[in-house]
Amino acid sequence: MSQLKIAVQKSGRLSEKSLALIVEAGISLNNSDRRLISRSSNFPIEILFLRDDDIPQYVADGVADIGIVGENVIYEKNSPIRVVEKLGFARCRLSLAISKSVEYTGINYFNGKKIATSYPKILGKYLLDNNIKAEIHEISGSVEIAPGIGLADSIFDIVSSGSTLISNGLQEVEIVMKSEAVIIGDLNLSVEKQKILDKLLFRIRSVQTARNHKYVVLNAPSNQVSKIIEIIPGMKSPTVVPLAKEGWVSIHSVLKENEFWDIIDKLQECGAEGILVMPIEKMVV
Ligand code: PRT
Ligand code: ZN
Numbered sequence: 001m002s003q004l005k006i007a008v009q010k011s012g013r014l015s016e017k018s019l020a021l022i023v024e025a026g027i028s029l030n031n032s033d034r035r036l037i038s039r040s041s042n043f044p045i046e047i048l049f050l051r052d053d054d055i056p057q058y059v060a061d062g063v064a065d066i067g068i069v070g071e072n073v074i075y076e077k078n079s080p081i082r083v084v085e086k087l088g089f090a091r092c093r094l095s096l097a098i099s100k101s102v103e104y105t106g107i108n109y110f111n112g113k114k115i116a117t118s119y120p121k122i123l124g125k126y127l128l129d130n131n132i133k134a135e136i137h138e139i140s141g142s143v144e145i146a147p148g149i150g151l152a153d154s155i156f157d158i159v160s161s162g163s164t165l166i167s168n169g170l171q172e173v174e175i176v177m178k179s180e181a182v183i184i185g186d187l188n189l190s191v192e193k194q195k196i197l198d199k200l201l202f203r204i205r206s207v208q209t210a211r212n213h214k215y216v217v218l219n220a221p222s223n224q225v226s227k228i229i230e231i232i233p234g235m236k237s238p239t240v241v242p243l244a245k246e247g248w249v250s251i252h253s254v255l256k257e258n259e260f261w262d263i264i265d266k267l268q269e270c271g272a273e274g275i276l277v278m279p280i281e282k283m284v285v
Pocket of ligand 1: 009010011012013014050051052053069070071072073090091092144157158159160161162163164165179180181
């Protein structure tokens with residue numbers, strides 16, 4: 001029986017969420033102490049723990065069948081792999097930043113400047129596309145200190161909250177790309193492995209869909225039911241059950257997390273009371 005080999009980051013920003021996703025998909029891991037390989041007793045999967053930068057090449061070489069990495073890493077490595085699924089975590093952007101004391105006038109500012117980065121390929125392409133001639137100075141870490149120590153005029157680096165830039169006296173002036181964690185895959189998966197991957201993706205999507213929805217239960221006057229059903233249509237249609245108190249019903253439904261506050265306001269306007277909102281663990285639609 002074939003096993004699908006999945007490469008995840010050994011330790012870093014992607015590790016916990018990558019493993020959590022696998023565990024929430026109902027896959028139990030035998031030794032998740034991240035030595036090198038972990039197997040599952042209830043799903044044909046093997047996990048390889050690697051540095052994130054190495055994952056695209058391992059997948060391209062077929063050592064791993066799929067992997068979880070940030071999009072920034074795949075575009076920098078340019079390995080022959082495909083993006084199978086976006087995962088929505090480890091969101092960040094790759095941006096150009098300059099000293100906050102400089103007044104930024106536009107992209108031409110970078111002509112003739114020296115830019116420090118760990119992402120020379122992505123930056124090189126961006127500069128070429130925008131017809132800017134700048135010097136790229138490749139460094140492997142602590143890029144944000146480069147302008148302060150006189151190594152470069154500006155930087156091109158990952159930004160998430162922006163606080164690293166602020167504490168180094170820098171301002172973000174151009175967002176070059178946005179990134180999030182994705183599943184990447186070998187271009188030539190066997191039919192058997194593709195089947196295992198499809199099963200895994202089905203489970204991951206159920207977990208992701210559940211995360212984006214909430215289960216809601218509320219009490220409402222019976223004469224408001226039709227109005228409330230319009231507000232919370234549910235997966236097919238809401239469950240409506242009578243309460244012991246005459247003229248009242250309990251309504252159960254599912255709503256999207258991002259519509260939540262708007263909907264709650266509307267429900268209250270219809271006389272809804274005792275509104276309970278609960279997380280959903282898995283959701284198959
Ligand atoms: O050891 P290994 O090579 O496996 O790990 P790594 O050190 O290369 O990567 P790691 O664990 O730091 O990040 C893994 C991935 O997380 C990255 O490739 C991105 O896709 C994603 N990610 C999301 C981030 C950030 N957010 C992030 N904020 N990666 C790095 N940062 C750093 C950034 O380099 C900068 O120094 O955080 C700082 C900026 O953060 P803010 O919040 O101050 O703006
Ligand atoms: Zn790395």
